[in-house]
Amino acid sequence: MTSAAVPPAPVTPASPDTGTASPTAGPPALHAAALALGDDALVLSHRLGEWAGHAPVLEEEVALANIALDLLGQARVLLSLVGDEDELAYLREERAFRNLQLVEQPNGDFARTIARQLYFSVYQNLLYGHLATTDSPLAPLAAKAVKEVAYHQDHAEQWTLRLGDGTAESHERMQRGLDALWRFTGEMFQPVPGLDLDWQAMREQWTARVTEVIEKATLGVPEGPQSGAWAAGAGREGLHTESFGRMLAEMQHLHRSHPGASW
């Protein structure tokens, strides 16, 4: 491990609206990109891991754990490109994490978890799908991960349909979940330095797919803004929501209690 205990270089917040910002690829930009995507996967994996033993049906214990494991695998590869995976996961403070605020949102009920999965898996599938076709050093990882993520997306879409078009109660819960998380979806399309992607096109593809699934599920596409009062992209700059600190406290406590120990 070389530099992970030091907070990573700040992500350049410039030009959030151009949709095409793409700093030259090089170690700092590559690290920033790997950290952003790695933190997304790490944090969402952790949240899904909280479902273990609490899922509504045994098949979902298996499915949610499977998705969590895929994401954790992605996180470990990505973080290892930046430094020591454990130092990065366990010894950074909240403000040094670069994940989207969406993935850190608490699980809520099953519908809210599915809404979070829908928004994120459609995004991650597009992102990895496009990234796999570039000459980025992350392309091989993306090509492998996109196969896993296609399953995650299918899982989320199938449940969105079941809940949306199931009973009156499930319909209402699913709509509430979609509405509650909508304001965290805008930040997904803020360009991540080091990733040479057409973010505007990705946003359009994401919106088209999510709209199609939501409407097929007899639900309504949320109408509110896609970002909160803070500029979209806050998570990528290390600004998180309150519950994230407690999530990290739980995640990091044991590791931090035994400095220098190996496990």
Add this chain to the structure above:
Amino acid sequence: MATAHQPPSTAPHHTAAGAADTAALESAFDAAVAADERIEPRDWMPDAYRSTLVRQMAQHAHSEIIGMQPEANWITRAPSLRRKAILMAKVQDEAGHGLYLYSAAETLGASRDDLLDKLHSGRQKYSSIFNYPTLTWADVGAIGWLVDGAAITNQVPLCRCSYGPYARAMVRVCKEESFHQRQGYELLLALSRGTPAQHAMAQDAVDRWWWPSLMMFGPPDAESSHSEQSMTWKIKRHSNDELRQRFVDICVPQAESLGLTLPDPDLRWNEERGHHDFGAIDWTEFWSVLKGNGPCNEQRITQRRRAHEEGAWVREAAAAYATKNSERKEATA
């Protein structure tokens, strides 16, 4: 099983067939079991054999899903990403084992919903070992090494159980359990060789889990209520005390390799018997936990019920959607 294939015996055989026919079926069944043939779901079988198997498979399935709780307790605090991945995979395997075993029970006409109701209402049990708490990270290792180790000792003979679907499910379960046991051992080894605090954590966990693990083999042979018939039916192949002795003999050298001690001053090699002697088990504690007075009985069943109740609307939605979908398909057909 090579003998006459009968329709699944939902109808009571003793009224459908005459007494003479029943006797013939029964002796064919007994002969098949004696010849180590497998009984399959559509074969004729005595009602008591069927109900014994359903009870045992259900209890086993319940143990897998309740057993997820003490380990899931540490998923969010696992101290390295590698350990976290291993633990998540292990807890996921347990859910998978629950699925195979409920499915195996369904081959005998039981339904998963009904079996879950029996678990939730306390009419069916799960392994008492899961009524102990996981207080430190080392408990994850102790569960893997000792609890999964004891489970494997119990379960390997079940791969040769006379009932085919159970035996086949157990082959897969045992393969995964042996990976679980190795990860537990390896986790404890890392702690034992780690800092003094880590070593102490490992020793404390082994001290707490050793005796409850020995109790997992059930009461002494003289007091075991289901053993004899199950042995005749080849559902069970070895007695509780035989398996317990086998487990102790396996663990002693492993504890030495781990650099940890087992909390039993009477534990020593008996040259004459070719086995380790060990101290008296506190059966009062065993019966007390079994009756519901363990440290976590209340907590485990409450969490299980809550997950089930809070998930009811999800299952209802899935069922409603499936119905709508099939109606739509019929309408367009």
